Amino acid sequence: MSSASEQSRRFQAARKLAGVIGVPAVAIAAAFAAGAVFILAIGESPVSVYGRLFSGTFGNFYGLGQVLFKATPLIFTGLSVALAFKAGLFNIGAEGQLYIGTFAVAWVGFTLSGLPGVLLVPLCVLAGAAGGALWGAVPGYLKSRFGAHEVINTIMLNFVAIALTGYFVTHVYFVPETVHTQRIAAQAQIPRLEQFWPVFKGSPVNVSLFLALGIAVAVYFFLWRTRFGFELRALGLNPAAAEYGGISVGAGTVLAMTLSGALAGLVGVDFVMGYKYYYEGGFSSGLGFMGIAVALLGRNHPLGVVLAAFLFGALSYGGLVINAVVPKELVEILQGIVILVVIAGTNVFGQLAASFKRGRPG
Amino acid sequence: MKRESERIRHTRTPVPASFLPSTSKVLVALLCLLFALSISCGKKKEDAARESAAKAERSGADLKVGLVFDVGGRGDKSFNDSAYRGLERARDELGVSFEYIEPGEGSDRESALRLLASGEAGIIFGIGFLFTDDINAIARDFPHKKFACVDYSVTPGQEIPPNLLALKFREEEASFLVGAIAALKSKTGKIGFVGGMKIPLIKKFEAGYVEGAKYVRPDIDVLVAYAGVTANAFKNPSKGKELALSQYSKGASVIFHASGSTGLGVFEAARERNGLAIGVDSDQYEEAPGHVLTSMIKDVDVAVYEAIKSVLDGTFSGGVRTLGLAEGAVSFVYDDNNRTLIDDEILDRVQQLREKIISGEIIVPST
Incomplete structure (x- = not known):
């Protein structure tokens, strides 16, 4: 009797573990198998292409650094989308929010260049968060005040943000013959990891990675350990019940969108303070949208978001590595398949597990 | 629409990974290994001596060329494809191998x-x-490798490392000539310009075009539009079509585009409205046969080919090189395809202008 329940407990624990780790792993493997068919179809060898993919990304420290570098902004945008999701809001505006935030980082960095680093670094970080927060707060307010749907408003504000920053960087703040602003002050630049660990030499991965990881922990504590976080999650689960429970839907919506925007705006810390040291027009082609995939794959949990960001970072840099042997289109197909299979596969496997659970007696 | 996508796919047929017979591949591999070994254990002086010795007997087979395309990528029928032609020519004539990203x-x-x-x-x-900035930094990180950047934007005060060749074109000179052709050809007294991203580089095309048109016909009206302010403005054919349709509606009879693959939309509009368009960078006659008056040619392929050749000759040197009409690096198309569109009177006039620019009698502004 006791041995049977022991067995059952063990079985349950193993199944849970398999669900968390095994399911995405199987999905990724399936995606690579599907990709192999495409590689064969263009007459290349999947073994050599995948070999190059892995040796280029995880086979050396430079490649690893590039993966971490690619993952950093995705952690910010993934957290941004996930936090809004938790409050029941679909923020498609991370792209616009990060454009505004990044421009704000650069603007403070080159305008207040007289300030010492101790002041300027936090000011730049705050500017990024504030720029993104502003761009997130607007659709939040429009939703709470007028009931305008945040999906439409965030999409529209993406166009406004990209055009606005584009105007600034081509008409107002630009270095002639370029599409970037002047450089931020030297004391506003944050160190790259290669300065501490020379093995990363050449890779622009920088300390904003630690900021991203720290923010992920902070988001976790905010959502699950604070009253505001509880209120946002309650809103996400059932707005009517939350309101009945004394939570202001309007204030919660604005707060969630503001925080979501602030997280997206922090991408500028990585790009401007850690990488280019200036704002460059068109620097992001879809980091904000990738954030949606990252959040979905990470199941809107900060830890899941971080792991998903690493996967997408590896795919992004890996795609570049194999581009020398296969056409760019194939790289994009591969990335698309991985995203599709991982997200769809995770749900399919999850449903299978759930139905299995329901089918079990007791 | 279907035809369009088929055509694009056709031009993107993957290049065979190996162009060399297997024996010479082994040879390349051995040479590369030797090269790598000598770098890893070599002192600088020895390196320099070895390099100069190697230069003299270098053949194409032991040079591998790497190339990174611009935003538009291959298949833009323009700037990037022109660079790719330079690679192909170097492969066929010099025997080098290449890879690109x-x-x-x-x-x-x-x-x-x-x-x-x-x-x-x-x-x-x-x-x-x-x-510009990336290649400058990376050239410093890899002093043993050679780099070349097409359209490098020179910033005063920024030093160019000795292993980096900055290639620049005087696009305004050839734009001046196509501007003159457009103005002389126009019956309505109105012509148009569609630019890609609004940046100083593209302004050079606009400036030359407007100047050339006004030089031959001071009363000409030039309509100017840009597709946007981000790099995407170079790959937005639907925007290009919209802008071109609007200019044709306002009476423009010829439209010159300098907008990467956005220009494919301009040709689409020319076909639809039975108007005339002027191509850019490469000969774009095939985009809309009968509707392409001429193309302003920027021989990126020549620049790429010459740079590769200079590495093999041992004559490669860093620094800025500007290429214009005098160097034969920019020009306009006049051949069997468009002979019927440009009559002799116009051609003579434009050839005279060309001579005047080369001799320095006309100085074309770039802004």
Whole structure:
């Protein structure tokens, strides 16, 4: 009797573990198998292409650094989308929010260049968060005040943000013959990891990675350990019940969108303070949208978001590595398949597990 | 629409990975190994001596060329394809091998250059002004490799490392000539210009075009429009079509585009409205036969080919090189395809202008 329940407990624990780790792993493997068919179809060898993919990304420290570098902004945008999701809001505006935030980082960095680093670094970080927060707060307010749907408003504000920053960087703040602003002050630049660990030499991965990881922990504590976080999650689960429970839907919506925007705006810390040291027009082609995939794959949990960001970072840099042997289109197909299979596969496997659970007696 | 997509796919047929017979591949591999070994254990002086000795007997087979494309990527029928033709010519005539990367987002450009520089490539190209800062930094990180950047934007005070060749074109000179052709051809007294991203580089095309048109016909009206302010403005054919349709509606009889693959939409509009368009960078007659008055040619392929050749000759040197009408690096198309569109009177007039620019009698402004 006791041995049977022991067995059952063990079985349950193993199944849970398999669900968390095994399911995405199987999905990724399936995606690579599907990709192999495409590689064969263009007459290349999947073994050599995948070999190059892995040796280029995880086979050396430079490649690893590039993966971490690619993952950093995705952690910010993934957290941004996930936090809004938790409050029941679909923020498609991370792209616009990060454009505004990044421009704000650069603007403070080159305008207040007289300030010492101790002041300027936090000011730049705050500017990024504030720029993104502003761009997130607007659709939040429009939703709470007028009931305008945040999906439409965030999409529209993406166009406004990209055009606005584009105007600034081509008409107002630009270095002639370029599409970037002047450089931020030297004391506003944050160190790259290669300065501490020379093995990363050449890779622009920088300390904003630690900021991203720290923010992920902070988001976790905010959502699950604070009253505001509880209120946002309650809103996400059932707005009517939350309101009945004394939570202001309007204030919660604005707060969630503001925080979501602030997280997206922090991408500028990585790009401007850690990488280019200036704002460059068109620097992001879809980091904000990738954030949606990252959040979905990470199941809107900060830890899941971080792991998903690493996967997408590896795919992004890996795609570049194999581009020398296969056409760019194939790289994009591969990335698309991985995203599709991982997200769809995770749900399919999850449903299978759930139905299995329901089918079990007791 | 279907035809369009088929055609694009056709031009993107993957290049066979191996162009060389297997014996010479082994040879290349051995030479690369030797090269790598000598770098890893070599002192600087020895290196320099070895390099100069190697230069004299270098043949194409032991040079691998790396190239990173601009935003538009291959298949833009323009700037990038022209660079690719330079690679193909170097492969066919000089026997070099090459590999290339088409970057997606902004930070990919640097990663891609670094990837090629840390591989076997002896010379690495960045195609487009967006590479300027990245290629400058990477050339310093890899002093043993050679780099070349097409449309490099020179900033006063920024030093160019000795292993980096900055290639620049005087696009305004050839734009001046096509502007003159457009103005002389126009019956309505109105012509148009569609630019890609609104930046000083594209302003050079506009400035030359407007100047050339006004030089031959001071009363000409030039309509100017740009597709946008981000790099996407170079790959937005539907925007290009919209702008061109609007200019044709306002009475423009000829439209010159300098907008990467956005220009494919301009040709579409020319076909639809039975108007005339002027291509850019490459001969774009095939885009809309009968509707392409001429194309302003920027021989990126010549620049790429010459740079590769100079590495083999041992004459490669860093620094800025500007190429214009006098060097034969910019020109306009006049051949069997468009002979019926440009009559002799116009041609004579434009050839005279060409001579005047080359002799320095006319100085074309670039802004």
